[in-house]
Amino acid sequence: MIPADRGKNGARGTAGARIVGPSGSNRAGGCRYLPRESLHLLRPHLGVRVGDRDGGRPVSALPSGDAASPVLVPHWLTGADRGELADTVAAALASATVHPVAAIRLEDVLTELHVAAARDAVWPSSAARVRLATGWDADVLPVRLSAAELASVLALPTLRPVLRARLAGGAAR
Amino acid sequence: MTAPFGRSGLLQRLRGVRIDVADLREVADAVLPGLATGGLRIAVADRRGGAVVVLEEEENRQVVALADLAEDMAEGGVPATTEGMAAALAAWVAHRPVTRDAAQRAGIAVLDWADAGRTALGWVVAVPRGRAAVTWTASGGTDPRTVDRIRAAARGRAAEVPLDLRVEGTVALWSHPRLSLLATAVLGHPERLLAGVAEAGLEMPDMHVVVTPRRPVACAGAGVAARLAGQANEDQVTLPWRDFTTLPWA
Numbered sequence: 001m002i003p004a005d006r007g008k009n010g011a012r013g014t015a016g017a018r019i020v021g022p023s024g025s026n027r028a029g030g031c032r033y034l035p036r037e038s039l040h041l042l043r044p045h046l047g048v049r050v051g052d053r054d055g056g057r058p059v060s061a062l063p064s065g066d067a068a069s070p071v072l073v074p075h076w077l078t079g080a081d082r083g084e085l086a087d088t089v090a091a092a093l094a095s096a097t098v099h100p101v102a103a104i105r106l107e108d109v110l111t112e113l114h115v116a117a118a119r120d121a122v123w124p125s126s127a128a129r130v131r132l133a134t135g136w137d138a139d140v141l142p143v144r145l146s147a148a149e150l151a152s153v154l155a156l157p158t159l160r161p162v163l164r165a166r167l168a169g170g171a172a173r
Numbered sequence: 174m175t176a177p178f179g180r181s182g183l184l185q186r187l188r189g190v191r192i193d194v195a196d197l198r199e200v201a202d203a204v205l206p207g208l209a210t211g212g213l214r215i216a217v218a219d220r221r222g223g224a225v226v227v228l229e230e231e232e233n234r235q236v237v238a239l240a241d242l243a244e245d246m247a248e249g250g251v252p253a254t255t256e257g258m259a260a261a262l263a264a265w266v267a268h269r270p271v272t273r274d275a276a277q278r279a280g281i282a283v284l285d286w287a288d289a290g291r292t293a294l295g296w297v298v299a300v301p302r303g304r305a306a307v308t309w310t311a312s313g314g315t316d317p318r319t320v321d322r323i324r325a326a327a328r329g330r331a332a333e334v335p336l337d338l339r340v341e342g343t344v345a346l347w348s349h350p351r352l353s354l355l356a357t358a359v360l361g362h363p364e365r366l367l368a369g370v371a372e373a374g375l376e377m378p379d380m381h382v383v384v385t386p387r388r389p390v391a392c393a394g395a396g397v398a399a400r401l402a403g404q405a406n407e408d409q410v411t412l413p414w415r416d417f418t419t420l421p422w423a
Contacts, residue, residue, distance in 0.1 A: 111343065115401050121348075144404050
């Protein structure tokens with residue numbers, strides 16, 4: 001077993017990584033009761049999966065559930081939604097017209113789009129239960145964004161109204 | 174022994190599916206003799222408290238009441254049909270304890286939960302057997318030098334386990350195509366881990382690894398790993414890659 005010598009919550013002082021539990025274990029997250037997760041459920045539609053994009057984007061300090069971390073709200077998006085969101089954000093970043101602070105948030109949005117797919121590959125059961133309950137297609141995944149990240153996306157003038165409405169919750173089920 | 178019958182869903186439990194012991198006895202009498210191989214002997218015997226199944230293989234001997242098996246199968250959602258019970262019995266036999274000799278011949282070092290509370294990881298020796306990988310537990314009285322030899326061989330074998338590497342942005346995901354428990358074999362050989370990540374075109378000077386045993390292994394920079402693990406809905410352990418080789422044996 002990992003020695004339980006890492007202090008309360010097992011914090012190891014690694015850059016941005018919060019290790020919780022007496023011996024390096026991060027306990028599973030809290031309530032996954034569907035209605036509690038569906039405040040911002042967005043109507044998915046058919047489409048393609050988001051592809052691999054450039055792999056070396058920097059990311060800012062990221063939330064991991066402690067009190068100082070922002071709450072990440074799931075937005076259920078199809079592969080087409082995620083691809084469109086990634087393209088829109090990447091184009092905005094490439095245009096160099098985005099405020100530097102917003103650019104950091106947008107980089108984090110791009111990261112989250114990949115992390116969402118990775119999360120589903122490692123722990124598929126939670127999203128699968130939601131898809132089963134809702135009848136959504138297999139490519140619908142929760143993309144978890146902080147309020148700041150979401151605001152940065154919604155501030156993009158190039159965001160299509162349909163996707164904007166989905167992200168803003170206007171088209172929620 | 175891991176749970177060979179899985180866990181039933183809420184719907185199945187609400188339906189109250191039960192396995193009749195007499196029916197199971199009938200199926201066991203028909204199926205179990207065909208599952209005996211080489212050194213594995215299987216018998217159904219009548220005892221005062223009811224019928225039992227006896228598995229004997231080299232140093233291992235297991236006696237399980239048929240009634241307990243029936244209860245576990247019902248809990249695991251096994252269909253109360255001849256086919257369902259036959260498949261469940263085959264799965265149960267496939268999950269029987271690993272012998273010392275099998276561990277020596279085919280053991281692979283992987284990570285598993287080291288405690289019932291799933292708070293810590295430790296290295297174990299896993300042996301592929303059909304569609305499952307079963308972990309080896311040294312029986313009491315096994316010579317410590319033999320245990321060390323088996324573990325060393327398993328650690329060496331882990332380097333050769335064929336694994337898939339998938340990249341999602343800045344996250345590298347290692348998995349085994351068939352036996353999910355074997356995915357963590359890569360963590361016993363950091364040079365393989367680092368080479369794979371580098372070949373995938375990823376730069377992770379502060380690489381952290383997120384591990385839930387029997388699930389794909391995720392490697393990412395510290396910040397991305399924290400984002401991934403922070404929203405996980407299952408127990409997991411996140412550590413810098415260097416820390417895995419020094420984890421003790423469970």
